[in-house]
Amino acid sequence: MKVRFAPSPTGYLHVGGLRTALFNYLYAKKLGGTFLLRIEDTDQSRKVDGAVENLIKSLQWAGLDFDEGPGKDLGNGPYAQSERLDIYHNYIQQLLDDGHAYKCFCSTERLTQLRETQAAQGMQTRYDGLCRHMDKEAAENRAQNEAFVVRMLTPETGELRFKDEVRGTIVYPFKELDDQVILKQDGFPTYHLANVVDDHLMGVDTVIRGEEWLPSTPKHILLYQYFKWELPTFAHLPLLLNPDRSKLSKRQGDVAVEDYRDKGFLPDALINFVALLGWNPGDNREIFTMQELSDIFTLKRVNKAGAVFDIEKLNWMNGQYIRALEPNIYLNEVRQHLPKNINADTLNDAALMAVRESLSTWKDLEKNLELFVTDDFTPENDEAKELVNLDTSKIVFKAFIDKLNDVEIFDIDGFKSTMQAIQKETGVKGKFLWMPVRIAITGHIHGPELPLIIEAFGKEKIETRLKAALK
RNA sequence: GGUCCCUUCGUCUAGUGGUUAGGACUCAAGAUUUUCAUUCUUGCAACAGGGGUUCAACUCCCCUAGGGAUCACCA
Numbered sequence: 001m002k003v004r005f006a007p008s009p010t011g012y013l014h015v016g017g018l019r020t021a022l023f024n025y026l027y028a029k030k031l032g033g034t035f036l037l038r039i040e041d042t043d044q045s046r047k048v049d050g051a052v053e054n055l056i057k058s059l060q061w062a063g064l065d066f067d068e069g070p071g072k073d074l075g076n077g078p079y080a081q082s083e084r085l086d087i088y089h090n091y092i093q094q095l096l097d098d099g100h101a102y103k104c105f106c107s108t109e110r111l112t113q114l115r116e117t118q119a120a121q122g123m124q125t126r127y128d129g130l131c132r133h134m135d136k137e138a139a140e141n142r143a144q145n146e147a148f149v150v151r152m153l154t155p156e157t158g159e160l161r162f163k164d165e166v167r168g169t170i171v172y173p174f175k176e177l178d179d180q181v182i183l184k185q186d187g188f189p190t191y192h193l194a195n196v197v198d199d200h201l202m203g204v205d206t207v208i209r210g211e212e213w214l215p216s217t218p219k220h221i222l223l224y225q226y227f228k229w230e231l232p233t234f235a236h237l238p239l240l241l242n243p244d245r246s247k248l249s250k251r252q253g254d255v256a257v258e259d260y261r262d263k264g265f266l267p268d269a270l271i272n273f274v275a276l277l278g279w280n281p282g283d284n285r286e287i288f289t290m291q292e293l294s295d296i297f298t299l300k301r302v303n304k305a306g307a308v309f310d311i312e313k314l315n316w317m318n319g320q321y322i323r324a325l326e327p328n329i330y331l332n333e334v335r336q337h338l339p340k341n342i343n344a345d346t347l348n349d350a351a352l353m354a355v356r357e358s359l360s361t362w363k364d365l366e367k368n369l370e371l372f373v374t375d376d377f378t379p380e381n382d383e384a385k386e387l388v389n390l391d392t393s394k395i396v397f398k399a400f401i402d403k404l405n406d407v408e409i410f411d412i413d414g415f416k417s418t419m420q421a422i423q424k425e426t427g428v429k430g431k432f433l434w435m436p437v438r439i440a441i442t443g444h445i446h447g448p449e450l451p452l453i454i455e456a457f458g459k460e461k462i463e464t465r466l467k468a469a470l471k
Numbered sequence: 472g473g474u475c476c477c478u479u480c481g482u483c484u485a486g487u488g489g490u491u492a493g494g495a496c497u498c499a500a501g502a503u504u505u506u507c508a509u510u511c512u513u514g515c516a517a518c519a520g521g522g523g524u525u526c527a528a529c530u531c532c533c534c535u536a537g538g539g540a541u542c543a544c545c546a
Contacts, residue, residue: 434505
């Protein structure tokens with residue numbers, strides 16, 4: 001069993017592409033098959049430097065390693081279509097010889113004009129077949145010194161019916177099919193031809209791709225029939241949508257996988273989130289490792305309707321992942337995702353642990369960590385000022401300073417019992433006991449749990465700030 | 472516009488003829504007797520509409536409406 005992910009190198013990996021790649025990957029792992037990566041770079045005008053490297057990097061970041069593809073030749077390479085031109089030419093010639101394709105000399109201008117008049121008349125825009133029945137010999141002669149493209153011949157009547165694993169049987173009337181160009185003037189094949197030839201030659205037997213390919217699937221099937229090749233299984237995935245339900249696109253938010261990486265999302269969380277878009281396990285579980293996903297993945301549970309990419313839920317899920325990290329892994333990750341303006345040396349592990357529960361993404365580190373790196377601890381507003389200046393607060397501060405030499409203050413349980421002791425001594429309790437201490441040492445009304453702050457701050461810092469608050 | 476696909480809470484979804492239509496995110500309230508957060512509890516919130524079929528339809532069929540994709544010498 002072999003599946004493939006066949007993106008065109010546009011410069012980055014789209015999250016929709018990530019979802020397609022993921023489903024292919026999961027399906028291959030589930031069935032013990034091969035996950036192949038092929039680069040569909042037949043459009044020279046859209047070449048982007050470094051796009052392939054970037055694509056592979058994003059795939060790897062997400063944990064989707066391919067078994068076969070660029071750099072991993074299993075005997076079916078090369079895996080970039082721009083390096084397979086001779087192969088395509090052979091098959092196109094075969095189609096020509098068999099009468100399943102013909103050379104077309106129509107100019108771009110004529111075709112554009114044709115489309116315009118058709119559109120103006122409310123007609124379907126399609127090739128009018130001018131070169132379709134041209135004498136073969138005449139065509140060969142013209143081809144000697146005229147530019148041409150090759151079009152595949154499509155039946156004029158009848159219908160094509162095929163089975164889609166997620167949608168069931170789909171029927172297209174042949175008259176809807178245009179004589180698709182399969183070889184461009186520049187000598188490159190179009191997607192349709194290259195895709196079919198490669199899938200066959202590379203042994204791909206299951207095609208899992210986005211729904212946008214559904215309308216061109218009949219053309220691909222026709223090609224398989226012309227070549228007398230065995231048809232692969234098709235499964236068209238529902239689209240990922242913008243909040244307005246149009247196809248997920250730039251302008252309405254981030255679509256590149258690297259954008260999500262840069263915004264501080266964990267690869268596992270992104271994968272988990274995207275897996276649940278258009279697929280579900282059939283029970284109420286929502287958090288899955290890659291292994292769990294591949295164990296239970298099945299095309300039968302893929303939905304038909306498009307799914308809105310809801311960033312709110314991704315945020316929530318990412319927070320779940322951050323909180324579920326083993327402490328040492330968490331610490332290591334945080335240090336790698338520290339904002340540039342924060343010096344890692346100024347932060348101890350206790351401070352990093354203190355902010356963990358308030359993180360949704362690594363990007364939240366900056367604002368949450370601020371109180372641990374700043375020297376400013378003046379009360380943030382009038383309410384805060386009032387609380388530190390209360391008579392009872394001063395009493396609490398004094399009592400606290402007296403106990404500063406007890407080491408156990410600085411661990412969580414020790415601090416709690418110290419506070420209880422102070423409560424007993426001073427009679428101050430609740431909000432009036434805790435808040436003044438918080439504000440005196442951080443300046444803020446809100447923040448992580450006080451014991452965690454105390455642990456992270458250490459004696460010296462607390463002493464100076466408490467003494468300052470007494471004045 | 473033609474063709475094809477789709478339609479359960481705002482969003483992601485469960486559901487396969489008989490259910491108080493379930494879960495999750497978001498939002499609201501409460502609790503965790505220090506805040507925010509976390510966590511927990513509770514709550515708000517949906518079968519697009521109309522016809523059939525059936526003792527019985529969210530579930531099956533038809534129509535309508537709405538949404539989407541696609542109609543390139545781009546993938």
